[in-house]
Amino acid sequence: MDEPRNPALPGVEAALGGATAPHDATSVLEAARLVLERDMTLALRRRGQLVQPLAFFAIVTMLFPLAISPELARLREVAAGVLWVAALLASLLALEFLFRDDAYDGTLEQYALSGQPLTGLMFAKTAAHWLLTGLPLALMAPLAALSLGAPSESLPGIVASVAVGTVALSLIGSIGAALTLGIRRSGVLLALLTLPLSLPVLIFGARASELAIHGESYVAPLELLAALAVLGITLAPLASAAAVRISLE
Amino acid sequence: MREFLAMGGYAAFLWPSYAVTLGVAILNVVWARRSLARAVAAARLRLAAGGADS
Amino acid sequence: MSWTWFHRLGSPPHIYRLAEQLTPWFAWPAAALILAALYGGLVLAPPDYQQGDGFRIIYVHAPAAWMSLMVYTTMAVAAAVALIWRMKVAHAVAASCAPIGASFTVAALVTGSLWGEPMWGTWWEWDPRLTSELILLFLYLGYMGLRGAIEDPQRADRTSAVLAVVGIVNVPIIHYSVTWWNSLHQAPSVMRLGKPQLSMPMLWPLLMMLLGFTLFFVAVLLVRLRGEILVRERSASWIREVVET
Numbered sequence: 001m002d003e004p005r006n007p008a009l010p011g012v013e014a015a016l017g018g019a020t021a022p023h024d025a026t027s028v029l030e031a032a033r034l035v036l037e038r039d040m041t042l043a044l045r046r047r048g049q050l051v052q053p054l055a056f057f058a059i060v061t062m063l064f065p066l067a068i069s070p071e072l073a074r075l076r077e078v079a080a081g082v083l084w085v086a087a088l089l090a091s092l093l094a095l096e097f098l099f100r101d102d103a104y105d106g107t108l109e110q111y112a113l114s115g116q117p118l119t120g121l122m123f124a125k126t127a128a129h130w131l132l133t134g135l136p137l138a139l140m141a142p143l144a145a146l147s148l149g150a151p152s153e154s155l156p157g158i159v160a161s162v163a164v165g166t167v168a169l170s171l172i173g174s175i176g177a178a179l180t181l182g183i184r185r186s187g188v189l190l191a192l193l194t195l196p197l198s199l200p201v202l203i204f205g206a207r208a209s210e211l212a213i214h215g216e217s218y219v220a221p222l223e224l225l226a227a228l229a230v231l232g233i234t235l236a237p238l239a240s241a242a243a244v245r246i247s248l249e
Numbered sequence: 250m251r252e253f254l255a256m257g258g259y260a261a262f263l264w265p266s267y268a269v270t271l272g273v274a275i276l277n278v279v280w281a282r283r284s285l286a287r288a289v290a291a292a293r294l295r296l297a298a299g300g301a302d303s
Numbered sequence: 304m305s306w307t308w309f310h311r312l313g314s315p316p317h318i319y320r321l322a323e324q325l326t327p328w329f330a331w332p333a334a335a336l337i338l339a340a341l342y343g344g345l346v347l348a349p350p351d352y353q354q355g356d357g358f359r360i361i362y363v364h365a366p367a368a369w370m371s372l373m374v375y376t377t378m379a380v381a382a383a384v385a386l387i388w389r390m391k392v393a394h395a396v397a398a399s400c401a402p403i404g405a406s407f408t409v410a411a412l413v414t415g416s417l418w419g420e421p422m423w424g425t426w427w428e429w430d431p432r433l434t435s436e437l438i439l440l441f442l443y444l445g446y447m448g449l450r451g452a453i454e455d456p457q458r459a460d461r462t463s464a465v466l467a468v469v470g471i472v473n474v475p476i477i478h479y480s481v482t483w484w485n486s487l488h489q490a491p492s493v494m495r496l497g498k499p500q501l502s503m504p505m506l507w508p509l510l511m512m513l514l515g516f517t518l519f520f521v522a523v524l525l526v527r528l529r530g531e532i533l534v535r536e537r538s539a540s541w542i543r544e545v546v547e548t
Contacts, residue, residue: 175469179462183452193445193466196438197473200480207487228476239469242386246461253346257356262421266414270363273410274337274519277403281526288530292546295537 022121023114031116032124039128042101049097053133054140057090061144072149079148080158080209084202086144087137087162088169092191094133095173098125099244103181112248118241126174126237134166150213157212157222164225165205171232172197178243201228313390315532316541322525322532329522336515343508351505360418362508366516367411368432371439372474374404374520378446379471382464391535392528394460397467398450399527403520405443411436431485435478442470456535 025031043050064082065075075082102108102125111121141162142155150158176194180186204221211218256263312318344362351358378400385393415433420426427433449466453459501509536542 175465179449179466180452186452189445189448189452192441192448196441196445196477197469199438200473200476203480203484207484224480231476235472239465243462243465246458246465249458249461256359257350259355259357259359259421262357262417263360266360266363266417269413269417270367270410273367273406274516277406277523278526280402281523281530285526285530285533288533289546292533292542296543296546 021114022111022116025114025116028116028120031114032120035111035121035124036128039125040131043097043128043132050132050136053090053094054136056093057086057137057140057144060086060089061147064148074149076149076213079145079150080206080213082148083141083144083158083162083209084165084206087141087166087205088195088198088202090137091133091166091169091173092194094129095177095190095194096187098129098174098177099181103247108181108244109248112245118244119237122174122178122237122240122244123233126170126240129174130167130170134170135163137166138163145209145213151215153215154209154212157218158209161205161208161212161218161222161225164222164229165201165208167229168201168225168232169198171229171236172201174240175236175243178240178247181244181247201225204228313388313392315392315395315536315539316545318392319529319532319541319545322528326522326525329518329525333515333518333522336511336518340508340511340515343511344505348505348508349502351500354422357418357421358505360414362512364411364414364418365509366512367407367414368436369513370407370516370520371404371411371436373517374400374407375439375442375467375474376471377520377524378404379467382467386461386464386468391460392532394464395528395531395535396524397464398460398531399524401443401447401450403523403527405440405447408436408440408443412440429485431478431482434481434485438477438481439474442474446470 020034022031022034025034061082064078068074068078099108102111112118114121138159141158145155145158146152173194175197176190179193180190183189204224208218208221208225211221254260254264340362344359348359350356378397381393381396381400384390385397412433415430415436416426419428419430419433446463446466450459450463453462533542533546
């Protein structure tokens with residue numbers, strides 16, 4: 001059986017001079033690093049695709065002033081909620097990219113067979129996903145917030161809450177994405193599965209942003225958000241790995 | 250009796266609630282029995298058609 | 304300690320026969336308890352000093368809500384057992400639970416709303432309990448949707464089992480966050496889905512209802528379970544004798 005080479009990264013082999021695929025790696029950390037690098041490199045080659053969730057976020061944000069009122073005073077009342085619903089939906093949309101390509105070209109199967117703990121590799125993929133979608137959303141959030149009448153003093157709080165919240169969302173979302181692997185046209189089902197599980201993140205995240213907009217301390221909900229993220233980091237990769245294995249049987 | 254049915258003025262809310270809950274309970278019984286009957290019928294068909302496959 | 308009894312539980316023909324025999328032992332007591340509780344709740348119990356006869360909705364709302372949560376928990380536990388010990392019977396139990404739980408969740412929502420109207424003046428309030436029930440309904444629908452979307456029955460079983468376990472871990476978190484959210488917006492005490500002070504004559508019918516519905520759940524589950532086992536046991540020879548009698 002010939003060594004399966006990672007077809008997408010021909011130059012990496014020479015550059016690293018060592019393991020290029022998880023099954024070559026000597027430790028799970030190295031394997032995870034490789035998976036992360038691969039996902040980032042591949043995604044950055046298709047920048048158009050990366051921008052889509054952000055554009056969606058912007059469009060959804062824009063829907064609300066058009067649907068409600070252009071008055072910033074009124075918008076400020078609902079800004080936190082609108083921002084968060086938009087971020088939640090955008091991150092939901094971005095979930096499709098998490099496993100789809102790897103499932104199609106057999107890479108997921110290689111990961112499962114690599115002998116490395118699949119949980120670690122799932123964590124790496126989700127981390128890449130957050131870096132590529134959640135973090136950019138967090139950085140874009142100030143623009144959306146300002147457009148909805150939020151004061152500039154609230155921006156750090158908003159960025160913090162969206163950044164931490166999207167970590168949890170990526171993790172929760174990875175479970176849904178793994179469960180619906182291979183189901184055709186699973187977009188709505190994915191949303192139906194992921195949204196109820198994401199509600200706590202929405203509640204705490206929107207609350208943190210709301211407090212920030214009113215100039216109050218947002219530490220409490222932010223800490224709860226962080227707790228959810230940590231819980232997600234511990235448990236979500238286990239569930240996604242289990243789901244991926246089942247789909248590969 | 251009329252007093253009982255009137256339920257102190259809450260009849261319009263109370264009786265529908267009871268109807269819905271007991272209705273759901275009965276629905277569950279009917280539904281469960283039907284699904285069992287369907288499974289038995291399907292099993293019979295399979296046995297008649299090809300015998301047990303191993 | 305011999306674990307034979309546990310592994311016997313995994314044997315489909317054994318479970319099938321056991322389910323068949325046990326069903327009446329749960330069904331009849333359930334019916335008796337529910338009827339007695341109905342009499343106790345509607346006739347014997349005195350009206351509440353605050354809500355009058357309206358509080359009697361609790362005798363159907365509370366069991367429905369209890370069922371919705373208990374059934375989900377059973378489903379998740381069965382799913383976990385199925386994943387860990389790879390028991391097909393446990394998958395069959397989980398599959399049997401879903402429609403029962405979902406229908407009672409709808410009943411809980413409807414009765415909750417009906418209870419709320421005279422108390423709050425509106426047909427719906429984002430009361431923490433009703434909101435949690437609504438979310439639970441979505442969890443059930445997601446589970447059933449996932450099962451339905453996967454063609455391979457074994458994959459459907461195992462994938463939905465993972466979802467059920469993930470769901471049950473989330474239920475307390477969701478409930479906590481919804482309660483927290485609700486308390487922020489200082490809902491006045493009237494908003495909370497009326498919990499009347501229950502004296503003994505009002506309490507015992509409620510407890511009987513809860514017990515009666517629990518037994519009812521087991522009875523219905525046993526019936527559904529038989530069908531689910533048959534569907535999963537395509538090739539077994541024991542089916543012949545069971546099905547042809």
